Amino acid sequence: MMIALKHKVQLRDFDFRKPITAAQLSQRRLKIPFHACYRITNSKNNKKFQAIELQKLMQDYPYEFDSKDSPTSLPRPLTSAQLSNLTSEGSRLRVAYQGVRGAYSESAAEKAYPNCEPVPCEQFDTAFEAVEKWLVDRAVLPIENSLGGSIHRNYDLLLRHRLHIVGEVKLAIRHCLLANHGVIVEDLKRVLSHPQALAQCETTLTGLGLVREAVDDTAGAAKHVAFHKLKDAGAVASKTAARIYGLDIIAEDIQDDSDNVTRFLMLAREPIIPGTDKPFKTSIVFSLEEGPGMLFKALAVFAMRNVNLTKIESRPLQKQTLPTLDDSANGFPKYFPYLFYVDFEASMADQRAQNALGHLKEFATFLRVLGSYPTDTGLP
Numbered sequence: 001m002m003i004a005l006k007h008k009v010q011l012r013d014f015d016f017r018k019p020i021t022a023a024q025l026s027q028r029r030l031k032i033p034f035h036a037c038y039r040i041t042n043s044k045n046n047k048k049f050q051a052i053e054l055q056k057l058m059q060d061y062p063y064e065f066d067s068k069d070s071p072t073s074l075p076r077p078l079t080s081a082q083l084s085n086l087t088s089e090g091s092r093l094r095v096a097y098q099g100v101r102g103a104y105s106e107s108a109a110e111k112a113y114p115n116c117e118p119v120p121c122e123q124f125d126t127a128f129e130a131v132e133k134w135l136v137d138r139a140v141l142p143i144e145n146s147l148g149g150s151i152h153r154n155y156d157l158l159l160r161h162r163l164h165i166v167g168e169v170k171l172a173i174r175h176c177l178l179a180n181h182g183v184i185v186e187d188l189k190r191v192l193s194h195p196q197a198l199a200q201c202e203t204t205l206t207g208l209g210l211v212r213e214a215v216d217d218t219a220g221a222a223k224h225v226a227f228h229k230l231k232d233a234g235a236v237a238s239k240t241a242a243r244i245y246g247l248d249i250i251a252e253d254i255q256d257d258s259d260n261v262t263r264f265l266m267l268a269r270e271p272i273i274p275g276t277d278k279p280f281k282t283s284i285v286f287s288l289e290e291g292p293g294m295l296f297k298a299l300a301v302f303a304m305r306n307v308n309l310t311k312i313e314s315r316p317l318q319k320q321t322l323p324t325l326d327d328s329a330n331g332f333p334k335y336f337p338y339l340f341y342v343d344f345e346a347s348m349a350d351q352r353a354q355n356a357l358g359h360l361k362e363f364a365t366f367l368r369v370l371g372s373y374p375t376d377t378g379l380p
């Protein structure tokens, strides 16, 4: 099938096998999504896959493609769904995620911003920076999982960077054990995946007696196993990753609990205007003086206003993050100062939230609102 791309950017400019680094992003603004590059260059042998992918591409780019096999190349009318995912310049919203194609984070980005252009990034930091430097429009990053708990790195980065939380999205995580064609479970000695994914499949992997090897993301593990044609190693990743990297699914739903959900945050340069027309959540971070009952007092500002807390996380306060804090006020250095991250069920437009934070500010040594955003009330 012939496809003529009416686009200035050449596909050969991009190496679809590697996620973007912040350095690469700083060189150019991406015009063609990486998944498009991948689809065109890699779907040569599978006719059905090719047809579906081309159809998808033509939906995404109604004005960009000519196909000899296509019955018509007339432009299609824009839908309101397409409009809501356009940037102010009229291009598709570019959404950074950590990992390579087929990572759960990519699915989360697509769920959060349907019809967006997901942009893979090597590390969480890269995704934060890509938004800050205007190289992408948003980032979608995991913050907690129902089995594995918090993704601490992203809590720390939320404070280090100046992005705003503008939404959340919950994604059901269903892990598979993947391996190369012809490999059976008895051949496997090791298994590669993201540490969270390995932790979420603890029981199954222990039962199989497999040695765990941590890598940057689940899809990256699948890619590695496929690329190196490993016979003794499998990967814990999604069905999508199996399809993309041509691996067999040896076992499905191997997570310890069928209700395995990861919550992702949607991050932007600007905050959204908080409303009261639908359920909203607010995320804050604060630090306190040391002393008996200080945390109790802090949490009481919400309890006394009947504001429900949905999450509390404490992280070590690193001096370089908040250099203005005087940690030796008592005459000796404080070795274990903490930051408290709290999510509560109220919008910043709600008087109760404003009063609670006004009250907290009276005695907190530091307080920042990370975002006030609509709660994801849908099914994961």
Ligand SMILES: O=C(O)C(=O)C[C@]1(C(=O)O)C=C[C@@H](O)C=C1
Residues within 6 Å of the ligand: 098, 099, 102, 103, 104, 105, 106, 142, 145, 151, 173, 194, 196, 197, 216, 217, 218, 219, 262
């Ligand atoms: O490795 C991936 O596929 C990711 O998207 C990362 C990640 C995580 O960081 O927790 C996301 C969801 C799953 O919980 C497992 C891994």
